[in-house]
Amino acid sequence: MSRWLAHVHRVSGIALAIFLPLHFWALGNALQLDSFLAWTRQPLVKAGEWAIVVALAAHLGGGLRILAIEFLDWHEWQNSLAAVAAAVTLAVGLALALAL
Amino acid sequence: MTQTVLWIAQRVTAGILAVCVVVHLATIIYAVQGGLTAAEILGRTRGNTAWLAFYLVFVLAAAIHAPIGLRPVLGEWLHWRGIWREVFLVFFAYALLWFGLQAVLGVFAV
Amino acid sequence: MKVRVWRGVAQGEFQSFDVPREPSQTVLDVVTYIQRKLDPTLAYRYACRVGMCGSCAMTVNGVSRWTCRTHVNQVARNDELTIGPLRNLPVIRDLVTDMREFFDKWARARGQFKGGRTRHDDFERVAPQSEHREAVDAGIECIGCAVCYSSCNVVAANPAYLGPAALNRAWTLVNDVREKENAERLRAVAGDAGCHACHTHMDCTERCPKHLSPTAAIAGLKRATTKAALKGKL
Numbered sequence: 001m002s003r004w005l006a007h008v009h010r011v012s013g014i015a016l017a018i019f020l021p022l023h024f025w026a027l028g029n030a031l032q033l034d035s036f037l038a039w040t041r042q043p044l045v046k047a048g049e050w051a052i053v054v055a056l057a058a059h060l061g062g063g064l065r066i067l068a069i070e071f072l073d074w075h076e077w078q079n080s081l082a083a084v085a086a087a088v089t090l091a092v093g094l095a096l097a098l099a100l
Numbered sequence: 101m102t103q104t105v106l107w108i109a110q111r112v113t114a115g116i117l118a119v120c121v122v123v124h125l126a127t128i129i130y131a132v133q134g135g136l137t138a139a140e141i142l143g144r145t146r147g148n149t150a151w152l153a154f155y156l157v158f159v160l161a162a163a164i165h166a167p168i169g170l171r172p173v174l175g176e177w178l179h180w181r182g183i184w185r186e187v188f189l190v191f192f193a194y195a196l197l198w199f200g201l202q203a204v205l206g207v208f209a210v
Numbered sequence: 211m212k213v214r215v216w217r218g219v220a221q222g223e224f225q226s227f228d229v230p231r232e233p234s235q236t237v238l239d240v241v242t243y244i245q246r247k248l249d250p251t252l253a254y255r256y257a258c259r260v261g262m263c264g265s266c267a268m269t270v271n272g273v274s275r276w277t278c279r280t281h282v283n284q285v286a287r288n289d290e291l292t293i294g295p296l297r298n299l300p301v302i303r304d305l306v307t308d309m310r311e312f313f314d315k316w317a318r319a320r321g322q323f324k325g326g327r328t329r330h331d332d333f334e335r336v337a338p339q340s341e342h343r344e345a346v347d348a349g350i351e352c353i354g355c356a357v358c359y360s361s362c363n364v365v366a367a368n369p370a371y372l373g374p375a376a377l378n379r380a381w382t383l384v385n386d387v388r389e390k391e392n393a394e395r396l397r398a399v400a401g402d403a404g405c406h407a408c409h410t411h412m413d414c415t416e417r418c419p420k421h422l423s424p425t426a427a428i429a430g431l432k433r434a435t436t437k438a439a440l441k442g443k444l
Binding site: 101102103104105106107108172175176177181 | 368436
């Protein structure tokens with residue numbers, strides 16, 4: 001379980017590290033923001049946005065698990081459970097809220 | 101010693117980013133209600149020093165956290181170790197900082 | 211029951227044997243049967259065969275474990291077993307690995323007790339319920355069987371990594387109040403080859419036959435090295 005979570009944490013981190021420069025670059029072109037936003041309404045882009053949001057939630061959840069193990073005196077399985085719960089809640093809540 | 105410092109920096113920026121991400125996501129959820137327009141985004145960020153400060157902290161924390169996170173990935177999955185890996189990561193940090201500042205100033209500047 | 215056993219060194223192949231299935235049978239029983247009845251050239255290690263020494267550790271169906279404490283009923287799939295040597299260690303022959311690197315890393319992590327008193331000094335008083343002693347107690351039962359080392363992804367990906375057992379032992383010494391000088395030890399366990407390379411996959415903790423938690427020990431080392439660094443003592 002922990003090994004799987006660690007892999008998710010790593011892969012989501014890589015995805016975010018690739019996404020971030022692109023995100024910054026897009027915002028840096030603020031003058032063309034409206035035309036860029038029009039592009040983001042395409043279904044494939046919306047799917048990508050949802051994937052990034054899920055990656056963010058997963059990475060945050062995995063990170064909280066690591067912080068719990070490294071700094072708190074928790075039992076091992078509680079850490080995994082807590083992080084999974086946190087990440088899933090966040091992802092589901094966001095996905096619904098964003099209605100992507 | 102260096103790895104200890106990197107470890108500390110990673111945990112500290114993780115804590116900062118956790119807060120920033122929650123704020124950022126809450127903002128996104130609020131902003132996308134009823135569609136997203138440039139005017140709405142810029143109306144919120146243009147000339148607003150509070151948002152400027154927030155996003156500067158966000159960008160700085162991310163520019164530190166991402167390269168440190170990528171370091172073991174490069175070492176373990178690509179077997180890339182040694183001085184050139186560190187050079188690349190420093191370059192990546194600066195790139196994030198540079199593009200991030202462009203973005204922050206881009207939405208702040210009137 | 212069909213049993214595939216690794217034969218050779220780094221290069222080699224799995225050889226199949228037909229072993230009678232008994233109602234109550236351990237994997238060590240199976241290996242012993244093969245060597246005594248079917249192929250005397252098979253090399254393997256065991257000693258106590260009652261779960262005390264850790265010598266019989268091997269890889270069974272991909273999982274590192276003590277074969278004397280693994281019942282065939284627990285692990286056999288479709289009446290088949292695959293047995294190989296421990297991972298992350300050089301293979302001497304068949305099921306026997308070269309444990310030197312494992313113990314060398316133990317030494318590199320400063321896993322030896324040094325102390326500072328002589329026979330002329332009084333005993334150090336160690337309170338059993340103290341936070342430090344409880345941390346030691348949680349990790350002191352390690353017998354160096356290398357199951358954790360064999361299960362660790364980071365050991366596989368990072369040849370210099372000291373590994374869970376060495377770091378676990380170092381943590382018990384960091385918490386030993388009789389050790390007055392831990393700066394050298396903390397320096398030895400910090401870094402790319404030390405505790406900071408651990409990614410909390412927790413295979414070590416999951417597989418440890420003594421139910422120790424090297425993950426918790428390594429987390430402790432991360433905190434200890436941080437404290438030392440902030441005090442300028444690293």
